Amino acid sequence: MEERRRVINSDLIFKTLSALGCNVLKDEPLSKHCSFKIGGKADFFIAIPNEQALLTFFNSVLANNYFILGGGTNILFSDEGYKGVVVHLTGNFGKISILGDEISCGGGALLSNVLKTALENNLSGLECAAGIPGTIGGAVCGNAGNRDKWISTVVKSIEVYKNQKKEIINKNKVQFGYRASSLENCVITKVNFSLKKHTRNDNDLQEVSENIQKRLKTQPLNIPNAGSIFKNPNGFSAGKLIEKVGLKGKRIGGAQISELHGNFIVNTDSASAKDVLALIDLIKEKVEEKFNINLETEIKIIK
Ligand SMILES: Cc1cc2nc3c(=O)[nH]c(=O)nc-3n(C[C@H](O)[C@H](O)[C@H](O)COP(=O)(O)OP(=O)(O)OC[C@H]3O[C@@H](n4cnc5c(N)ncnc54)[C@H](O)[C@@H]3O)c2cc1C
Structure with missing residues (x-):
């Protein structure tokens, strides 16, 4: 019954x-x-x-x-x-609007669309997002960015649902860290960015183009992957550490540590999560053994 x-x-x-x-x-x-x-x-x-x-x-x-x-x-x-x-x-959560030097967008908007809108309107500040796939919700939750700049720098306020209740949070009430934020238990529904208005934005376009060119050369973008597997430990590059322990190209089942970038695992042949996790464990073990460094995963492992 x-x-x-x-x-x-x-x-x-x-x-x-x-x-x-x-x-x-x-x-x-x-x-x-x-x-x-x-x-x-x-x-x-x-x-x-x-x-x-x-x-x-x-x-x-x-x-x-x-x-x-x-x-x-x-x-x-x-x-x-x-x-x-x-x-x-989806739907309304993908909307993007501009008011002066601010962009407001839904948590489901694509980061690439928001960057494009910013560039088309001579608004700068989001160039570090060039080439990063995914949505605004994911980017702000994980404070996405490149080596030198992060999306949180230009966040002004965030609308979230926390414990099923709506809140508008000012940026100064959020803790942002390296690929982390205090928003992990929220649903981000809207983000307001405060950007800089220019008359021309050739420098921004150049920065975006350089970011994308670099990715095309260094990342295995034509094979399914989830970006960097590990966070870079303070002062080190996770990719270089993995290269130095000789694991580039190593395969388990259908998963392989990319030959192009040591910090990428690629799904070359119907890989299972088990294959990927086995590679992650192997990398952690070898890097710990050789460098006494405990690598921390950047990707979210959902069980
Ligand atoms: C080829 C490639 C290159 C990449 N390069 C970079 C890079 O240079 N820099 C970088 O930082 N990342 C990079 N990434 C990783 C990834 O693209 C970013 O972390 C991205 O911001 C994740 O966004 P997403 O929407 O896909 O989030 P998802 O992968 O869907 O989710 C990631 C986390 O965000 C949470 N989340 C998603 N949406 C919301 C929401 N609306 N509200 C609250 N929480 C939410 C999820 O619950 C999860 O915990 C790369 C990935 C790939 C595949």
């Missing part, structure tokens, strides 16, 4: 969410939703296009166990998939 009631209730929730424009998918392969192309099935995958639908989701039992997914470009899903709901912001 209890089971029957639960099923009827969740059926009703799914119907309500669908009526509000959500795309509700059952037993959805997560390999379809991440750049690594790895991962088992999620019980449910729900693409949520507006705030009303998000609130409805939060007010349902489904919100007891969910994971917020952006572009899936910094993620390793497990082979067993995800027991619960994977939520993805």
Whole structure:
């Protein structure tokens, strides 16, 4: 009886969410939703296009166990998939608007679209995002950037749902660190950036173009991957350490440490999460053994 009631209730929730424009998918392969192309099935995958639908989701039992997914470009899903709901912001959450020297955008907006909008409007400050895939939510949550600059520098305020309640947080109330922030338990729905207005932005275009050229030469962009696997330890390059322990090109199953960049693992042949995790363990072991350095993963491993 209890089971029957639960099923009827969740059926009703799914119907309500669908009526509000959500795309509700059952037993959805997560390999379809991440750049690594790895991962088992999620019980449910729900693409949520507006705030009303998000609130409805939060007010349902489904919100007891969910994971917020952006572009899936910094993620390793497990082979067993995800027991619960994977939520993805779409529709209105992808909107971008400009007011003076500020850009306001939804948590689901693509970082590349926001950068393009900034450049087209002679607004500078986001050039460090050039070539970084994924969404604004993922970028701000993980303080994305390059070696010298991070997205948090130009964040002004952030709208989030925390414990199902909406809050607008000023940047000074958020702790941003190296590929980290205190926003990890929030759903980022909107971000306001404060940028610099110029009459011409040739320098910005040059910085963007240089960033992209460098990536094309140094990263295996034509094979599925999730970007840098490890954070760079203070004063070291994780990629160089991996190269020095002789692991570049090492394969386990369908996964391989890139020949081009030691800190990238590529999915060359239907790799499993197990293959990738075995390479991660091997790298950590060898780097620790030779350099006494404990590498910390940058990618999020979701079980
Ligand atoms: C080829 C390649 C190159 C890369 N280069 C860089 C680089 O130079 N610098 C860099 O920093 N990163 C880089 N990355 C990693 C990745 O692109 C960034 O970390 C990106 O910002 C992740 O965004 P995403 O939307 O894909 O997040 P996801 O991978 O979907 O999620 C990452 C984390 O963010 C959280 N998250 C996502 N959306 C939200 C939201 N709306 N609210 C709250 N939390 C959310 C997720 O729960 C998860 O914990 C690279 C990746 C690839 C594949």
